[in-house]
Amino acid sequence: MATWLYAAGLALLLGAMEWIGERNWLVATCLYVPAQAWLLPLLFLAPVSLAFQRRLLWWHLGCCVFVLFIYMDPEWSWRPPPRGPSLVLMTNNIGQNNRQSITEFLREQNPDIVLLQEARARGSRYQRSFPEYQMAEQAEFVMLSKFPIMNSQVVELPGQQRFPVAARFEIEWQGRRVAVYSVHLPTPRRELFRLRGAGLLIALAGIGQEKTAPGRFRREIAEAWANRIELARALLERLKNEPLPFLVAGDFNMPNHGFLYRMFSRELVDAFEKRGRGYGFTFPGYSLNPLTGFGPWLRIDYCFAGHGFTVTDCRTESGRRSQHRAVAARFEPDSRY
Template sequence: MRQSEPSRQVSSDARRPAPRWRRLRAVVLASAVLYLLGVVAVWLALPIAGDRWWPATLFLFGPRLVIALPLLAIVPAALLVQRRALVPAALASLIVAGPILGFAVSFRSLVGGAGRGDLRVASFNTGSRRTSMERLKAFVAKERPDVLALQECDLPELELTTAFPGWFVHVDRGMCLVSRHRILEAHSRDRRDVWDAGGHGAILRYAIALPDRVTAAAPSGAPEAPQPDAQVPPGTRAFSLVNLHLETPREAIEALMRGLWKQAAEHDRVIALRAWESELARQWVDEAPHPPIVVGDLNMPVDSAIYRRFWSDFENAFSRAGLGFGATKLTRWFGIRIDHVLAGPGWTTERAWIGPDLGSDHLPILADLRWTGAAPGDRR
């Protein structure tokens, strides 16, 4: 017997969701899409506005995880009433975890580099605290860096020389360098102009001799870098290492937390000071006579407008070959990566990682770099 037309209509109406459920599904889907658009907007705007506009600077150096809080409502709602909303929610999650929170992942970090590399560099801000020499020696014995750059270093030169016999040591007003390879030159920029402006501005540049047994590993077709310095010993090739500790944004952030827009002028003053210090540091890097490596506490993440202006043309070791969020500066609630190893022309990164807690509010950052050769004019 054929079903009557009224019966078919009643059956179809019974399968249709009630109007209130249709509205709820639409709201959940719209919320997920709007959240995705908001996350994309933050992602694109942060490198432009961070360290330029005070709300963006607060977010740049603050607990960025707050941007993920809407997912606590969107994802359960999508699972319950609108599965299609999971697609924009998943895309937003990837953007939050990667570009915004800074999770680094690369093929090299997953499979490992081709080896140790030609030079292992470590950088560590000791945090103005009394450094435990025993912990530092244990760290060096385990990680085996070729060059260890320290910022806010309170260790006397004699103590470092005694702790690392046979190494080359240089100490200058809170900036220390310990190197297995010979330090040919050490230049420290006069900081008085920066201090007069209320900044920090620790900028030191070294010429270090790298044995030919290391640089001979470069590809045979790679062009050779110029060696203008006659004091480079036979059988070695020099590179320049620049150790930095630049001005912190702390004063601006603390002022903004007290007065928000009322402290915008103080924010702009500190930002201008930090940009000036980066400009001075970059001049010293560009004047380096040998292929440069930059290490230290830059006091800025990679999505800072100041970083992108002065440092983005260098290869960031952790961004290139690290795995994870890579926080180097720790607070009670969150971490941020403001300490960096930057490889200039002639170098590439095989591996980068974060070291253990050595008693500071910073963690050391390490990188294995490989020499590839550099031609004149490669640097900016």
């Protein structure tokens, strides 16, 4: 009975995270938990089944396979050979890089465009380090480009707080203008930290008790998640109205499951999902969590293709102990545009 209840509960939880996601504060919180954690009950169920009902071990194995190889969605993509001119884009949030340089991955991938987030006032330093690139800087966003940068501006969106969440750059490539967006959506760290310890119990106690202190606490967290959705919608609407061929990359602070990811992936092509290999985790670059092999467990940094481009390759940096790992993708012009 315990195994059946566990399997049913696991299916409901994973389904809720995939299809409800950030629309519910509790489900949204679960999105940021390492997926391996949902297999921990098997540490207790498996020995009992081994002693009394061994056939249930097949169900345990099935749960492991489903979480590790279906829900966590490792990619095994075929990478086609180059067919013509291509553009390589690399993105990295360098805000808390733990003194770890991106130089090795940058030299390895040799990108045409580099987008850096949380790089306020550091553009000149990177241009001195990589003189083969032109540089443009808007707020926290820095672009390094091998092609002429024709224009750059902060993207103003309704609902954004003190800091912009995106910048738009325009380059000249292959005789035409191309728009490139660098994105840094707000982190949900504050909402997640507020639920630590007794915070989760307080929020749960506030369900249906709107006029009480726990109710107000729960409502504040729910409103923060709702505001994230509205801000993401505003950004996506801006991208949908972009008249030029365009690419989008950056730190979206959203896992590759849930409502927000499905919203973006319906309109844009996720380069890693299309042409990546492995899990592609980018955050946190290092951890003390043995469940995740002391490495990252979330994919929150992305390269997306908008209209005008197709994806031929995507690679995630490995090994660097920075907070975020870089992502590089190769794009080719779409013949339909």
